[in-house]
Amino acid sequence: MELLDRITKEERALFLAYDQGLEHGPTDFTDVSVDPAKIFELGLAGKCTGIIVQKGIAQKYYWETSVGRAIQTQLPLIIKLNGKTNLLQDTDPYAPLLCTVAEAKTLGAVAVGYTVYVGSEFESKMTEEFAAVIRDSHEEGMPVIGWMYPRGRHIPDPHDEIIVAYASRLGLELGADMVKMQYPHTQQAMRHAVQAAGKTKVVISGGTKTDEASFLQLATDIMATGAIGMAVGRNIWQQDDPLSVIEKLKSIIFAKDSENISL
Ligand code: FBP
Numbered sequence: 001m002e003l004l005d006r007i008t009k010e011e012r013a014l015f016l017a018y019d020q021g022l023e024h025g026p027t028d029f030t031d032v033s034v035d036p037a038k039i040f041e042l043g044l045a046g047k048c049t050g051i052i053v054q055k056g057i058a059q060k061y062y063w064e065t066s067v068g069r070a071i072q073t074q075l076p077l078i079i080k081l082n083g084k085t086n087l088l089q090d091t092d093p094y095a096p097l098l099c100t101v102a103e104a105k106t107l108g109a110v111a112v113g114y115t116v117y118v119g120s121e122f123e124s125k126m127t128e129e130f131a132a133v134i135r136d137s138h139e140e141g142m143p144v145i146g147w148m149y150p151r152g153r154h155i156p157d158p159h160d161e162i163i164v165a166y167a168s169r170l171g172l173e174l175g176a177d178m179v180k181m182q183y184p185h186t187q188q189a190m191r192h193a194v195q196a197a198g199k200t201k202v203v204i205s206g207g208t209k210t211d212e213a214s215f216l217q218l219a220t221d222i223m224a225t226g227a228i229g230m231a232v233g234r235n236i237w238q239q240d241d242p243l244s245v246i247e248k249l250k251s252i253i254f255a256k257d258s259e260n261i262s263l
Contacts, residue, residue, distance in 0.1 A: 081100070181205070
């Protein structure tokens with residue numbers, strides 16, 4: 001079994017991202033999406049290839065949803081091991097390790113994620129922690145996803161083509177199985193980042209909520225660049241009908257010929 005098989009289907013991925021409670025605070029949530037149980041139920045109903053949460057949410061909700069234990073086999077758990085709030089507004093961010101690979105495994109995770117703020121003053125601290133996470137995860141046979149986000153005072157434009165390709169390449173160099181990138185605004189830049197990542201697979205994050213049609217067009221554009229899928233939070237669970245957005249996204253992500261769509 002390939003390392004990524006448990007969090008991909010036909011080598012494609014759609015992850016439901018739900019770590020925003022830590023990263024942004026509850027202002028991101030509605031009365032419904034504030035309840036983690038509802039998000040687990042959504043991910044299960046939508047047959048996402050994984051759900052991404054911090055350890056506290058995994059601990060208190062993953063095993064407790066109304067759908068019960070079925071969830072473990074049908075909705076693979078990905079625990080984000082580090083994170084930070086947005087209250088400090090640091091120019092050069094650092095997201096400390098909050099959960100170990102061993103803890104994540106005990107909680108039922110089949111994969112783990114870690115953010116590296118590429119170019120931040122604290123980059124070396126994060127690459128060092130990330131290297132240890134990769135070592136521990138691979139010893140357990142678990143895949144690792146690197147959130148490779150260029151940020152900090154040395155990064156005037158986090159969407160710059162060269163910078164984004166450098167960040168995805170860093171994921172490959174460090175041994176990540178997959179990298180999660182923010183879309184650099186052009187397909188050319190995205191393609192470059194996918195090419196730079198080599199055998200490390202690339203997924204793209206959803207970003208702030210936009211209207212559904214624009215978001216689905218973005219997904220189509222992304223899938224034409226060689227990325228294998230997306231990790232989406234707000235553009236799913238902030239929409240009026242999240243399940244239908246998941247279905248539409250799946251029809252784009254899992255379309256067999258998406259890579260051949262001409263640019
Ligand atoms: P969204 O689809 O809601 O953008 O989630 C993707 C994600 O990477 C989350 O995992 C994370 O909480 C958030 O975006 C971080 O966004 P930022 O660092 O830009 O505030």
